Amino acid sequence: MAEAHQAVAFQFTVSPDGIDLHLCHEALRQVYLSGLHSWKKRFIRFKNGVMTGVYPGSPGGFMVVVVSYMSYNKYKQLDPSLGLIEKLGQHLPISQYMSTDSQRIVGGVLVGTGLWVSIIMIMRNVLKSLLSWHGWMQTRHGSVSWSTRLWMLLVKIFSGRKPMLYSFQNSLPRLPVPSVRDTCKRYLESVRPLMDDKQFERMKGLAEDFEKNLGPRVQWYLKLKSWWASNYVSDWWEEYIYLRGRGPIMDFLYVFPTHIQAARAGNAIHAIMLYRRKLDRAQIKPIYLLTNKVPLCSAQWERMFNTSRVPGLMLLHTIPMCSSQYERMFNTSRVPGVDTDTLQHMNESKHIVVYHKGRFFKVWMFYDGRLLLPREIEQQMERILADKSEPLPGEEKLAALTAGDRTPWAKARDAYFGRGKNKQSLDAIEKAAFFVSLDDTEQRYDLDNKIQSLDRYAKSLLHGQWYDKSFNLIVYKNGTMGLNAEHSWADAPIIGHLWEHVLSMDPIKLGYSEDGHCRGELHPSMPGPQRLQWDIPAECQETIEHSLTVAKSLADDVDCHIIPFDEFGKGLIKKCRTSPDAFIQIALQLAHYRDKGKFCLTYEASMTRLFREGRTETVRSCTVESCDFVRSMIRDETTEERLRLLKVAAAKHQNMYRLAMTGQGIDRHLFCLYVISKYLGEDSPFLKEVLSEPWRLSTSQTPLQQVELFDLVKHPEYVSAGGGFGPVADDGYGVSYIIVGEDLINFHISSKHSSPETDSHRFGSNIRQAMLDMLDLFQLDKKATK
Template sequence: MAEAHQAVAFQFTVTPDGIDLQLCHEALRQIYLSGLHSWKKRFIRFKNGVMTGVYPGSPGGFMVVVVSYMSYSKYQQLDPSLGMFAKLGSSKSRYLERSQYMSTDSQRIVGGVLVGTGLWVTIIMIMRNVLKCLLSWHGWMHARHGSVSWSARLWMILVKVFSGRKPMLYSFQNSLPRLPVPSVKDTCKRYLESVRPLMEDEQYERMKGLAKEFEKNLGPRLQWYLKLKSWWASNYVSDWWEEYIYLRGRGPIMVNSNYYAMDFLYVFPTNIQAARAGNAIHAIMLYRRKLDREIKHTNLLCPTPPQTLLQLSVSFCFLSHLLGPSPPDILQHMNESKHIAVYHKGRYFKVWMFYDGRLLLPREIEQQMERILADQSEPLPGEERLAALTAGERTPWASARETYFSRGKNKQSLDAIEKAAFVVTLDDTEQCYDSNNPVKSLDRYAKSLLHGKCYDRWFDKSFNLIVFKNATMGLNAEHSWADAPIIGHLWEHVLSMDPVKLGYEDGHCRGEPHPNMPGPQRLQWDLPAECQEVIQSSLTVARSLADDVDCHIFPFSDFGKGLIKKCRTSPDAFIQIALQLAHYRDKGKFCLTYEASMTRLFREGRTETVRSCTMETCAFVRSMIRDETVREERLMLLKQAAEKHQNMYRLAMTGQGIDRHLFCLYVVSKYLGEDSAFLKEVLSEPWRLSTSQTPVQQTELFDLVKHPEYVSSGGGFGPVANDGYGVSYIIVGENLINFHISSKHSSPETDSHRFGTNIRQAMLDILALFQLDNKAK
């Protein structure tokens, strides 16, 4: 009951002697410290807003410009105000005659400050526009790997000069160029080129006719509206992409949208579940503090050009995907949240992350997790499987939310979850890489992170931290708010902080438990039988979806990017070509292939598609199938395919991709009530092979030369098409590539383990073409 007493700041009773007022000094002290902490954050945000608003200038630069201008004027015996007050003083206007009340020296100082300020603002605007022009140049991307041209060197120097001395996290956002709108002619041309290897001659000629008709008639009209939006909006794609791809969908987001990230592959820092949770939660909160204070990590901007970091914003990283009574859903941002929600054995708890005006230390968070693990109370009726509502169809969840969670204790408890910084699941299963059973252990691990039991992850949150009983962990992330590299950046920070910087003592977090820490608050629910029926119905849908997922994860350790670079080939192009060869061997045909590429070189940029099944790649794959093809011919075709892939990747990154443009043209056509047979067919084509590379963005955090065991397993996602594959891969160090493959058991055409075997063989066959062993000898 101590926690309950401390929750009341004051009590009063009426007695014959008057009013008896009892104050709880501890509660008042916490209120004072909480307010102080809040005002500090407001001040920091205000200061950061000023610094970002005047970037690439600075308050120090303002002083330098004004003082230099005043000194120059004095040395040259000039009027610093450029005659401003003299003109005002000679004016007959009664409003301007106030300058007579100022002395001549005061007028000179004030005038000089005003003119100096104008000069400072002019310099800022010139620097900002020059920087925007510099960032619009992408010639550096066309340099050969490992070499830098003189033009690229000069460009890098100029970018550094005009970037200012100490840019903050979001300083470059106003200087980034807008995403360009490609021409309809170029988009149609590249689209036809991308589908040529997938269509028979008759089908291709038909599509060619539809494209020409669109390019001549409806296309220019739709393009005009897109051009208008590109001039007005920060990014002509991102808001429509977020709404129509993520927020308007009524199907389950579990498996179909959410993705996962894994723990270390070989390292197990501790076997105490509460301790691992303590360090991980503390590291995430430290990451949020860095974002809140806009502290720039050096690797975010170097050596590549500045990128849009909007998705790294605190309000984007910590949010809930909320439902409305009708689509679209909305995203509720939680940049002020001071608590987390914890799920364990069917119960939900609210855990405050601040005490005494400071962030809880890892050992104190571990203490809170220990209390939850020791709690023997039973779940309330319907509570255990409540999160199944977020795993099933969206419409029943929206209806149930409106009916059963709009008032009373249900609303308060739901708010506690949705307004939490993130959700933690203390899982009661054990998952990890088992060297004695590597295939099944990793497959089980991936499925647990992707969907779990379908009711022990709150799939609407920006991310769920899952800590298993044996102290391994992982993330399940919601996709609408950000793409995988953003959550990957956060996860790299957590993994680097956990075993080394935070560390453990005898398996526990460093430090001592807090003697007076109030415990976690158990959330209360009153779920009627009708609501429990909806929960069970959503769970049935979710389980059917989860049971159909066929996951296969395998570490490819035969070679890595070290040997691939010796082949003078891009590692990503090498892997993508290997995937095409593996898919052809797996299914006996080519398919439309999606590879995610980033457009973060532009303001509010997200992703673009690289259609990696090209004519050149197909020619190489066919040469590998034909036994009579000589090695030299295969190598030539491989080089052409790799160069083509690299060029397409560059086009996608520089805003010249085709799929986002076609998508936006389709959206405009629907707004105008126009039907386009061309756009309808383009947007209905299934991606039977969906691929993505998980980039390692902060290589300096992991010294894999000295500590090769600190390799991450990466992450993965569910299949996009019912009869297709989802493939995610992460290139770790010089000698390891981890593949995550997903498909559906219900499809007779797919088998994730069979595809994994084909990928391994394709990688080995392509490397064998270079005969590196013979060259070494």
């Protein structure tokens, strides 16, 4: 066992002659290598901090500026500083011990440094001003205005060379605060199709009263916060909204690299740790709105334009996005509180925790001063799988505490996990890089049983994890795997970026031997995993059982359904000269009306990462225009009229998405106004009613970001099912979709069995039919014949 191996590394005996120490040379070697690794990591972080802090400047630029300035001063016999160099040299604390030439050199270096810092600040602020302009979003298909071309050139010039992941953070603009009048106006416009005349007039009166009376006052405080804070939304949104919820992401659909559970875990864990190392060293490229040939978020550019065939290459690596969410991807846990949870992030973690058959194991990820190789990690997983020990009392279902109500978990944590072995074991979990579950069941996409196998697979990712960790890697008995992410620390594209890296590394770059094991050799003397120890009293076990009942009830109530929609994809939608995202959103409106016979308030997540610390904003996809189109599909309208209304609705959706991306959305603004009103002790009937409205259709797209990692033309089998989430309202639907390549769209649909109004399979059928009916309007077959 690992404990025994560590114990013999250091021994001593006490005798009349004193204390005789016996030190193990291997132990000393491991201490030295561990310390060396830590100091290297500290140096890299320090260097990256300096490089990011002075960007778009650089140490090389500093030398050029200072040396050029000193050379000009010396050889031209001119002093551009108008005597400042000489004065600085004379007034240095140690000037009396320096010669006149030395004083001039030091003074020149100080003036050159000031000039270098001034140049950096000017470039940074000019870039911030340039990135605050969003006129490029108005670019029409096939043309780019001269103003946009000039803007792109200036952004390129002031963006510097070789940026790192966090280089642009200080140059990103702040999220603007919309006016109260504009927000109220757009809100009323968004709810008009959902209210009759009497309801609308009442809501209009509440909005006008708020706009005239309380609105200006709370807006003043919000403006003040926007000047002081990096982002006026993110901290409140995280505290009051995001510290709940989680969603799973799935494996490849058609590729099964190995059937050996330990081997799949070995490659996946190694790939994740490689990603963390690149993240720590800021070696991940900055995240741009457009990357390599297509939009960063798969359809986020297409959401704004009629087609992806816009001059996107001209904007390649031009528009940076905020990278702050990447900071808490690893070594992060959500800590329960009686009133509110908090996020605990560690700067360094050298281990992971693995769960198998009710037992928890601590597994070190480094040995001999290096990261474990895939075969060595597989070796550790094999040891865990071979361990026949039984779970300790209360250990098997312990993770249920993180899945149930937060208050009982917070109280139990304080009462039973604050000292002794329970505290040590809980610390090991909460301070781990991430959590791994070796599941004892088998999950796989079965071509002979597509719907049921995918539904089971998706639902299995909702069970049995330590949900407080930033993410859980789940590896099933047959080698299939998935990811379950906690939502508070980041949004879906961030964890999706990691998952794409893992899927590209696993079968393609790391690979497996012919017998299915990881490549490489076993380690002859590596210590094994350490079993975590618990002493859980009966009272705590009762809390665990209660949390398990709550969690099981919630999980069992979720009705998951996945549709691999392969009748057509974005390739055919683009031929219709329509935004794929707008097309899908309008199809969801049509499907929902056919499913329930009514319209509902619809949430679509858009990103605001064009701004510093930006996260998401809401696009209210149910509009007057989309409702007009849906009614035309229900009524006996001509194809031409339906097509006209569809294009009007798509244009409206694109404009709304554009507003949301550029900080002109309404929901985050209304939320912050509500928070301030509560701090002021003011009661606003308007804000209270707005924030109490249920989102009965909540939608989001899982973006495929690093398309350069997957050649889906040559290898169409390398497609993932994407990710999903649960419904927001008890009587509503949650729909996530991923646009994969040109010919496949995967839909994740969720609802609750307990609601008599919803049925995920029925809604899935309505989505499929709506997509086909809308495509028929464009009559592409007839156009192709002509």
